[in-house]
Amino acid sequence: MPFKSFMAAVYIVHEEGVLLLFDAAREEWLPPSGAIEEHELPEEAAVRIVRQQLHADIEIIGERRLVGERLLLSEPIAMLVQRDARHELVELCFAAALRTAVHEDVHWIDARWFSDEDLNSEPIPASVRLCAERARSRRLSHD
Numbered sequence: 001m002p003f004k005s006f007m008a009a010v011y012i013v014h015e016e017g018v019l020l021l022f023d024a025a026r027e028e029w030l031p032p033s034g035a036i037e038e039h040e041l042p043e044e045a046a047v048r049i050v051r052q053q054l055h056a057d058i059e060i061i062g063e064r065r066l067v068g069e070r071l072l073l074s075e076p077i078a079m080l081v082q083r084d085a086r087h088e089l090v091e092l093c094f095a096a097a098l099r100t101a102v103h104e105d106v107h108w109i110d111a112r113w114f115s116d117e118d119l120n121s122e123p124i125p126a127s128v129r130l131c132a133e134r135a136r137s138r139r140l141s142h143d
Helices: 042-054 116-121 126-142
Strands: 003-014 017-023 028-030 033-035 058-060 065-067 070-072 078-083 087-098 111-114
Touching: 003 042, 003 126, 017 116, 017 126, 028 126, 033 042, 042 058, 042 087, 078 126, 087 126, 116 126
Parallel strands: 003 087
Antiparallel strands: 003 017, 003 033, 017 028, 017 111, 058 087, 065 070, 078 087
């Protein structure tokens, strides 16, 4: 049985578009992402990851409330799975809005806002493009 790990990816949406970071090792534009730790809910991991990578606070876009004694979490915009014989990676993708600005001291990250036009004209992985479009749509329906 393959080892399974879980990640959270955060598609931060603003008027300028969707914020992506350049991953120099992979030479791709990707959302902020990281591992979901054993003690965390996926949404909590998403908030922590953005705080660590961008020194900013976000709000996950979606419904989160108690239903009886159970917590209903915000629905991810996508769940992506990558498998090989020894490992299965499940990436939960969330739409989010900034609550605070990205800290100015985050100069070591190559980050940029991508408009809808940019998403279609730049070399961006198809899964990132799809999730970015879903995040923009979720934001528009939430506002």
